[in-house]
Amino acid sequence: MARTQGSHSDITGPRIREAALRLFAQHGFAAVSMRQIASEVGVQAGALYNYTADKQSLLFSLMQGHMSDLMEAWQAEPSTGNALSALERFVRFHIRYHMERPDAVFIAYMELRNLSEENFATIESMRGGYENALEAILKQGVAEGAFQIPDTKIATLAVIAMLNGVMTWYRAGGRLSLEEVETIYWDMVRKAVAA
Amino acid sequence: MARTQGSHSDITGPRIREAALRLFAQHGFAAVSMRQIASEVGVQAGALYNYTADKQSLLFSLMQGHMSDLMEAWQAEPSTGNALSALERFVRFHIRYHMERPDAVFIAYMELRNLSEENFATIESMRGGYENALEAILKQGVAEGAFQIPDTKIATLAVIAMLNGVMTWYRAGGRLSLEEVETIYWDMVRKAVAA
DNA sequence: AAACTAACTGAACATATGTTCAGAAAAAAG
DNA sequence: CTTTTTTCTGAACATATGTTCAGTTAGTTT
Structure with missing residues (x-):
């Protein structure tokens, strides 16, 4: 498997930001992993790096x-x-x-x-x-x-x-x-x- | 090596608490490891468990x-x-x-x-x-x-x-x-x- | 229909994590 | 001095971490 159906950066980008915002607020930046954020969006952790250079930049x-x-x-x-x-x-x-x-x-x-x-x-x-x-x-x-x-x-x-x-x-x-x-x-x- | 010279729970206990307090305040609970606290006290991480059941209890x-x-x-x-x-x-x-x-x-x-x-x-x-x-x-x-x-x-x-x-x-x-x-x-x- | 590009997977890498525990040494008790 | 107890080490365990990347497929352009 690779690119998923209906995948589009205009959608995935904001969804990553929304998930990260909620999770960081709930558990704290240090306590949230990139895999948790990705999972919330329905994507693998590696995909996040199409939208942010690293965790801190996010x-x-x-x-x-x-x-x-x-x-x-x-x-x-x-x-x-x-x-x-x-x-x-x-x-x-x-x-x-x-x-x-x-x-x-x-x-x-x-x-x-x-x-x-x-x-x-x-x-x-x-x-x-x-x-x-x-x-x-x-x-x-x-x-x-x-x-x-x-x-x-x-x-x-x-x-x-x-x-x-x-x-x-x-x-x-x-x-x-x-x-x-x-x-x-x-x-x-x-x-x-x-x- | 095992027990160190001058080691005494009346001294180590408070020192662990002081180090943990400072480190948690500075970097946040989730961002501080048991090894960091131990290192600050001059002791191995395992020794902390003589003074606390786990990290959260501390x-x-x-x-x-x-x-x-x-x-x-x-x-x-x-x-x-x-x-x-x-x-x-x-x-x-x-x-x-x-x-x-x-x-x-x-x-x-x-x-x-x-x-x-x-x-x-x-x-x-x-x-x-x-x-x-x-x-x-x-x-x-x-x-x-x-x-x-x-x-x-x-x-x-x-x-x-x-x-x-x-x-x-x-x-x-x-x-x-x-x-x-x-x-x-x-x-x-x-x-x-x-x- | 073919060629191209954008978006994502899945595995891997090196390293860090909390916690446990047998054994060793220092201190205290006898 | 001998025994017992307290305090700590050092290694190990299983798992989690941020990040990279070659390969693969969905969508887009020609």
């Missing part, structure tokens, strides 16, 4: 894809007037966007140590760009006199950490809707930075 | 030890009067305690998925106990009228997530002292739950 590509999708989605959000409404939009966007792709988010936060030094620097720089978007809002709010924040860098990281905490407990279909969760978190963030 | 024991130390340390804190001062003590305690043992904390949050179902339940239950301590304070504050919190369970998780974020960026000897960091976070938490 991880890096997934993380990079997630980060650039995130940046793009945020930049597509309409820009705003005052800092308060910008902050609300950021909070709601962040929660909603992250809850819709928990596996990618999980990997982007948990598997950094499995990246080579060079790949790590790339991902960290992208994350820095996203954090800067929030910090710019906080700085604007301080300038406007709407926020009272001793250190905008720390506040940025604190807000993001708090929002990311949603993913540890929220499950769709629970007792709260995503809209309600957004509102609860927005309430806390708003008060935390208030003047 | 991880579980480290996590369990951390969680019970944490609970004990919190219970040793003097109890307090009003909710506001209790919350301040919790925030400062949490930041300080966690910053002093980053490896153990990191493992306890990152390696949950490498636990068996049974061991996972045990650790999660201990974590729940710690979270309940914070939620009790928040509930007290609501009862006193000092706090305004729509959902104390969510607020509990949000506060802890925010505080845990410290560990992703704080390094001793940086531009801020631990005391200053505590104060900045306490300021945000206080405002976030304020009535």
